[in-house]
Amino acid sequence: MTTQIENIGFVGLGVMGEPMCANLIGKSGLPVHVYDQSAAPVERLAAKGGIAEPSLEALAQASDIVFLSLPSIAQVETVCATLMQASPAPRMIVDMSTSEVARSRALASKLAAAGIEFVDAPVARTAAAAASGTLFITVGGSADQFERLRPLLGCMGSDVLHCGGTGCGQIVKILNNIMVFMTVNALSEVLTIGRRAGMDGKELFEALSQGSADSFALRNHGMKSLVPDSFPEKVFPVDYAIKDASLALALAAEGGFEPHIAQYTHGLLCRTRDAGFSKNYHPAMIRLVDGRVAAQPA
Known part of the structure; x- marks a missing residue:
């Protein structure tokens, strides 16, 4: 991801994902495109300034970087497979779910082959911390990726820690x-x-x-x-x-x-x-x- 981030995507607007996304909308100063299978959180975030997208493909095409907050690595893999096929595809995917380490590393390799960067950045603490933007975020990726992501992750977390290479955040x-x-x-x-x-x-x-x-x-x-x-x-x-x-x-x-x-x-x-x-x-x-x-x- 060598050029400036101009558009953010966020997929997975559950108990944690919705308030995390709301903080990105309110603090990042960038357009935030949102998608979830449930319409209600999309509507709530659109009312706060988010841009509702009708599909994953549409979100991928509109976003330079996509954040994921999903139940497990299985859903992360499925969503990433769709994001990869978009034209243009996002330049970076950040998995903020709690995901299996080996499968996260395998997914990172697969995405890299398609020219897409992957960073794991799972979150800890409560739904209240997600709402207040005081999550603990542990990041797995290169030092360069961490520095580029830090301002955006700082919208969602008060403690953002670089833990090492891919998978170390998990x-x-x-x-x-x-x-x-x-x-x-x-x-x-x-x-x-x-x-x-x-x-x-x-x-x-x-x-x-x-x-x-x-x-x-x-x-x-x-x-x-x-x-x-x-x-x-x-x-x-x-x-x-x-x-x-x-x-x-x-x-x-x-x-x-x-x-x-x-x-x-x-x-x-x-x-x-x-x-x-x-x-x-x-x-x-x-x-x-x-x-x-x-x-x-x-």
């Missing part, structure tokens, strides 16, 4: 998430032990936050979800956590490593899903940890 995102899931698993056990020993959960976690056990997960997942026993829907559900935990296990397998804690946590998430919490916020796993809900027989 590696950091995947390992960030499995670390959170494993920590929530541990916090669930600690909270259960403390409560059964006669201590109030809120007082326990407040005390732990003052010592070496303090962590982001303790203060957020722990105090805001585990302690009040609140696991709403539409807040990073168990199904999403299972997907990301599976990506971490796949990454470990590619390296010939068997991660016991990650495997156990993945299994716990699967049991939580099977117990009826697939759409609930993933700290709902405590309900199986503390025995209030029995795991379904295999």
Whole structure:
């Protein structure tokens, strides 16, 4: 991508993608072309100044760079196959989804052969952070690509980190998430032990936050979800956590490593899903940890 970016495309306007795109529209100073299979978010973004496109092909032809926010690498591959066939095609595609590392790297090679740059830039933090433009964005690509993208990524994230070459953004995102899931698993056990020993959960976690056990997960997942026993829907559900935990296990397998804690946590998430919490916020796993809900027989 050697010439100036004049038009942006954004595909995938879900819970995270819509507010991310809204920030690009409001902050980038560039025309932002939008497409999604659902008409409602397209209409909302068009009302904010986005340019609604009738198809992926039309969006590709109008955009120098296309950002993707999609459920998985399968959808990313499908969308990229369509974008590649457009004439003209975009010069760069940036995958902000959480995608499998090996398939992301293979896709990057395929796009490069067609003259299209590919960068992985998955996002972390919440839908509220997507709305406020304070996401954590981990970027895999060359130093030059990172510098060219930084102003646009800065419209969506307050912390934009170059992690290395292609796929490294995904590696950091995947390992960030499995670390959170494993920590929530541990916090669930600690909270259960403390409560059964006669201590109030809120007082326990407040005390732990003052010592070496303090962590982001303790203060957020722990105090805001585990302690009040609140696991709403539409807040990073168990199904999403299972997907990301599976990506971490796949990454470990590619390296010939068997991660016991990650495997156990993945299994716990699967049991939580099977117990009826697939759409609930993933700290709902405590309900199986503390025995209030029995795991379904295999």
